[in-house]
Amino acid sequence: MDDGLLTELKNVLKPEQIVFGAAMDKYTTFRTGGRAALILEPETSGQIKEILRLFAAAAQPYLVLGNGSNVLAADGGIERPIIRIGKRMGEIGVFENCVTAQAGAQLGAVANAAMENSLAGLEFAAGIPGTVGGGIIMNAGAYGGELKDVTEAVSFVGPDGEEYVASNEEMEFGYRRSALQDSGCIVTGVTFSLFPGKKDEIAEKIRELNRRRREKQPLEYPSAGSTFKRPAGHFAGALIEEAGLKGYSVGGAEVSEKHAGFVINRGGATSADVLAVMDHVIKTVYDRAGVVLEPEVKIWG
Ligand SMILES: Cc1cc2nc3c(=O)[nH]c(=O)nc-3n(C[C@H](O)[C@H](O)[C@H](O)COP(=O)(O)OP(=O)(O)OC[C@H]3O[C@@H](n4cnc5c(N)ncnc54)[C@H](O)[C@@H]3O)c2cc1C
Numbered sequence: 001m002d003d004g005l006l007t008e009l010k011n012v013l014k015p016e017q018i019v020f021g022a023a024m025d026k027y028t029t030f031r032t033g034g035r036a037a038l039i040l041e042p043e044t045s046g047q048i049k050e051i052l053r054l055f056a057a058a059a060q061p062y063l064v065l066g067n068g069s070n071v072l073a074a075d076g077g078i079e080r081p082i083i084r085i086g087k088r089m090g091e092i093g094v095f096e097n098c099v100t101a102q103a104g105a106q107l108g109a110v111a112n113a114a115m116e117n118s119l120a121g122l123e124f125a126a127g128i129p130g131t132v133g134g135g136i137i138m139n140a141g142a143y144g145g146e147l148k149d150v151t152e153a154v155s156f157v158g159p160d161g162e163e164y165v166a167s168n169e170e171m172e173f174g175y176r177r178s179a180l181q182d183s184g185c186i187v188t189g190v191t192f193s194l195f196p197g198k199k200d201e202i203a204e205k206i207r208e209l210n211r212r213r214r215e216k217q218p219l220e221y222p223s224a225g226s227t228f229k230r231p232a233g234h235f236a237g238a239l240i241e242e243a244g245l246k247g248y249s250v251g252g253a254e255v256s257e258k259h260a261g262f263v264i265n266r267g268g269a270t271s272a273d274v275l276a277v278m279d280h281v282i283k284t285v286y287d288r289a290g291v292v293l294e295p296e297v298k299i300w301g
Helices: 003-012 045-057 107-116 132-138 199-216 236-242 271-289
Strands: 018-023 035-040 063-065 071-073 082-084 092-095 098-102 151-157 163-167 186-193 253-255 263-265 298-300
Touching (some): 003 045, 045 151, 071 271, 107 132, 253 271
Parallel strands (some): 035 082, 063 082, 071 298
Antiparallel strands (some): 018 035, 092 098, 151 186
16 A cells, blocks of 8 residues: 555554554454455544545555454455454444444344343344444344344445445345445444334343354354355255265365355365365356355455
8 A cells, every 4th residue: 555545544543443464364253364464443433434535535445344254355365455343333322212333333232232122123133243334234134034124224434435324225135235235335333223022032032043053053163154145946055965065175164064054164274275165065066956156255355
């Protein structure tokens, strides 16, 4: 990056909000990837606006990261600056039947805050290990619920450095997608509209769904959750299992024996190993079932 741009960024952010050369395995749940040239960790939407204005003026491309639970980072490292929306923007508030959360809040923490306030509707999200921002971008969902079902409004900063608010309809949510995906927009906060419930029942539902997760998913290994999107009319995990690919491995990456929909890092995997497993799975499933599997995980080169 241009020295002048870096100097200007240092006028916007405190030194501890600028990280040089961090290993991406610390920032992604796959625990793979090379070094990131620069990670910026804003703590206000004002700082995000200033960063994006500087980037727009310099035509500087960038990436946006939440918890890194759906990102596979290249082993060769990431040259583009990464804007990470994490715990510095993690506030959660409750107002009547609404929960408001900054984009860096963990989905689990937001679901728990709703439960503590006897608000139902976010139980499905309690076990998804992402941030509110990443969840909204992906329209994260589980056990019959999706964030689109409970999202009232989304605040974001556009690549022009201006702040906007989108309604649920304007977000154009679809299966694991939203209008803001890959747009350069940065989600800063979300208002969830929930409904009154019984605290004990909400807590029990969260416990039950988390129990089902632990039972079915290889949570003991690093991964990015479901590696592939669910193809129309099929389940990715079932197609992969039927193709005899459980346990298929390259280096430290493996198709989980416990849940074929997950590629896991059994230890020491590189992102190249993960990609090699994914390529083999896509080819084998296509040859056997004629179904094209599309990665859900975002691949950063
Ligand atoms: C064990 C495990 C289980 C999982 N289970 C589920 C599940 O049940 N359902 C499900 O849907 N997913 C699941 N996932 C995948 C993942 O947790 C979700 O996709 C989650 O919403 C990603 O959030 P994140 O903060 O980690 O985003 P990241 O992985 O950091 O980023 C994902 C995408 O969102 C963008 N992004 C992140 N934050 C912002 C922001 N503030 N503004 C703009 N763009 C942003 C990134 O650029 C990237 O394109 C699972 C993952 C793991 C590891």
